[in-house]
Amino acid sequence: MAECKEKLFDQFPPVSTEEWKVKVVTDLKGADFDKKLVWKTNEGFNVNPMYREEDIADLKTTNSLPGEFPYVRGTRTDNSWLVRQDITVKCVKEANAKALDILNKGVNSIGFYLEADQISPDNIATLLQDIELEKVELNFNVCVKHALELVKTLAAFFSARGVAEKVNGSVNFDPFKRILKRGKDFSNYAETATKIIEAAAAMPNFRVLAVDGVMLNNAGSFIAQELGFSLAWGNEWIASLTDAGLTVDEVANRIKFNFGISSNYFMELAKFRAARMLWAQIVKQYNPTCDCACKMKAHAQTSEFNQTIYDAHVNLLRSQTETMSAALAGVDSITVTPFDKPYKESDDFSERIARNQQLLLKEESHLDKIVDPGAGSYYVEKLTVAIAEQAWKIFLETEEKGGFYEALKQGFVQEQVNASSATHHVNVARRKESLLGTNQFPNFNETAADKIQNKETGSTCCGGNECKAEFSTLSFKRAASDFEELRLATEHAAKRPSVFMLTIGNLAMRLARSQFSSNFFACAGYKIIDNLGFETVQAGIDAALSAKADIVVLCSSDDEYATYAPEAFKLLGDKAIFVVAGAPACMEELKAEGITEFIHVRTNVLDTLKAFNAKLSI
Incomplete structure (x- = not known):
């Protein structure tokens, strides 16, 4: 057989972007291309419906390799991230037993959350007994006031066992958390940080300065905000500690970034690609002796902001795609937040599922076998640069205010993030952002009041009697919390309201609007009574009254509403609340007849349901 040297695609003439656009506009039947298909992100830039090679032709970010400065493609030449699980230590012996157990189930990174009174040589020895210290990443979190004591204790413990130079891990010293969570300052943070770095000298692979961008994520920040403020946070460490006499290498190699992951997959x-690139450029400006100091150490944790109490197993879908984003982006380690975190202390089942979500990506999907698979993707490369540009603007704006610490004291960071959270809440209320099972397609008959064990009242004060806030704080109100509060109120009501679908007329329209209305009212936990259709308005009203409905929703076509709505409204009288599904052209005429309730795609679902609750005395 003769060798075929002709390339397949040489048989087809190239198609320009303009030709593609003409074809798309034709398919859109003349609709405006930009208005119909180009969407503006929360980050402030537009996303196009298609990207081509020409879009990345001038990008310098596509020229680097994994492990090479500026590390946009990763700080390593492999993608074997660490699977982390955190343990809240109530009893050191029990925590040790749990750690040993999960280390045999695929975990190779552990986070211990300690109380101050648990820091002692004996307790640390018990906590880490029988753990192969050189093979496991060990991370510790304690109140900032006791971080130095913990570092000293750990250094002595590891040195006594001859593994101090080999052990990997971190101590989460984060003095800025106190301002963000409690509005309390931490005086002389640079002095304390310097002492911590000195105390950790025996442990060269331990990161002891934290950048907790995950806090911003859990508070509802936009993606570029989390990145921009986190970069300023990291720069605060370098600037303040080099001013205190440390070298950039000493500081940068001690910083660990803890990021959140939202469900915006790409x-x-x-x-994460943009984060590594920008951080490398920032550290480079301080002239480190080795580019290795420019490598970002990044841990990622799935978001709590978008977790829900109702239909909680959907949280598994959210956290799975979030984990995929971080894994494909080449982070160093990942924690998957258990799906039941919003309403109870996680149990063995939810923790096992959380572990297995990562193991599935490793062992079955083999995402750890290839480095930076998004490289070369026109869309991903363009997004990387666009997010980097927006984050850089936020970084510079924060620096202009005197740096991250000063911006915190001025309330700038808190104000920006809380405003983004408020935007998310409004978008959820209007269903511009979907939370499956909460504001879209809820489980009609689910109840949740009985399963809620923990109350979201915030963390306890880390300073004893110092409880009065000096600075503004972040709000950690989850995106679903408003709808959950509404639905829980329904559960606690003396009577569960019932909503009757009066379906009549045009078959397609009445079914579509019945489904829309059923989902609409089910978001408040109301009982839904759906119907296939009625021959007459009178028959529908009679059935509604027989069912003792609290709300009657007329579901038909716009053209038929002019006739059906006034008739149904008069027949129903004040025996139930009358609602029209849709926004028909005859709306003003119907309002003149006394009909005031309309639900449609532009309705603020949350506010409307709150109003119905009020009318029903819930």
Whole structure:
């Protein structure tokens, strides 16, 4: 057989972007291309419906390799991230037993959350007994006031066992958390940080300065905000500690970034790529002796902001795609937040599922076998640069205010993030952002009041009697919390309201509007009584009254509403609340007849349901 040297695609003439655009506009039947298909992100830039090679032709970010400065493609030449699980230590012996157990189930990174009174040589020895210290990443979190004591204790413990130079891990010293969570300052943070770095000298692979961008994520920040403020946070460490006499290498190699991961799949993937690139450029400006100091150490944790109490197993879908974003982006380690975190202390089942979500990506999907698979993707490369540009603007704006610490004291960071959270809440209320099972397609008959064990009242004060806030704080109100509060109120009501679908007329329209209305009212936990259709308005009203409905929703076509709505409204009288599904052209005429309730796609679902609750005395 003769060798075929002709390339397949040489048989086809190239198609320009303009030709593609003409074809798309034709398919859109003349609709405006930009208005119909180009969408503006929360980050402030537009996303196009298609990207081509020409879009990345001038990008310098596509020229680097994994492990090479500026590390946009990763700080390593492999993608074997660490699977982390955190343990809240109530009893050191029990925590040790749990750690040993999960280390045999696929975990190779552990986070211990300690109380101050648990820091002692004996307790640390018990906590880490029988753990192969050189093979496991060990991370510790304690109140900032006791971080130095913990570092000293750990250094002595590891040195006594001859593994101090080999052990990997971190101590989460984060003095800025006190301002963000409690509005309390931490005086002389640079002095304390310097002492911590000195105390950790025996442990060269331990990161002891934290950048907790995950806090911003859990508070509802936009992606570019989390990145921009986190970069300013990291720069605060370098600037303040080099001013205190440390070298940039000593500081940069002690910083660990803890990021959150939202459900915006491709943008989160791009965020981590942009984060490494920008951080490398920042550290480079301080002239480190080795480019290795420019490598970002990045841990990622799935978001709590978008977790829900109702239909909680959907949280598994959210955290799975979030984990994929971080894994494909080449982070160093990942924690999957258990799906039941919003309403109870996680149990063995939810923790096992959380572990297995990562193991599935490793052992079955083999995402750890290839480095930076998003490289070369026109969309991902373009997103990386776009997010980097927006984050850089936020970084510069924060620096202009005197740096991250000063911006915190001025309330700038808190104000910006809380405003983004408020935007998310409004978008959820209007269903511009979907939370499956909460504001879209809820489980009609689910109840949740009985399963809620923990109350979201915030963390306890880390300073004893110092409880009065000096500075503004972040709000950690989850995106679903408003709808959950509404639905829980329904559960606690003396009577569960019932909503009757009066379906009549045009078959397609009445079914579509019945489904829309059923989902609409089910978001408040109301009982839904759906119907296939009625021959007459009178028959529908009679059935509604027989069912003792609290709300009657007329579901038909716009053209038929002019006739059906006034008739149904008069027949129903004041025996129930009358609602029209849709926004028909005859709306003003119907309002003149006394009909005031309309639900449609532009309705603020949350506010409307709150109003119905009020009318029903819930």
